[in-house]
Amino acid sequence: MxxxxxxxxxxxxxxxIGAYVIKRLDQAQxxxxxxxxxxxxxxxxxxxxxxxxxxxxxxxxxxxxREAELRSRFEVPSVREALGG
Numbered sequence: 001m002x003x004x005x006x007x008x009x010x011x012x013x014x015x016x017i018g019a020y021v022i023k024r025l026d027q028a029q030x031x032x033x034x035x036x037x038x039x040x041x042x043x044x045x046x047x048x049x050x051x052x053x054x055x056x057x058x059x060x061x062x063x064x065x066r067e068a069e070l071r072s073r074f075e076v077p078s079v080r081e082a083l084g085g
Contacts, residue, residue, distance in 0.1 A: 030036065071078060
């Protein structure tokens with residue numbers, strides 16, 4: 001009786017583990033499918049482009065603020081002010 005129970009328990013555990021492994025392999029196979037890879041690459045490129053745009057805008061703002069600070073500190077007119085505009 002103990003052997004039958006042990007065999008049944010072992011077979012059940014083996015089937016569960018096997019089903020889990022097959023499921024994970026199928027998910028991995030789908031993740032590297034060409035259509036999914038192309039979609040992931042497109043999303044990554046869009047995210048990078050958005051981050052780059054945000055960083056460039058922040059850099060321009062910081063640069064303009066620093067330039068205004070230095071011009072006021074050293075009393076240097078801007079190009080418009082120097083040309084009478």
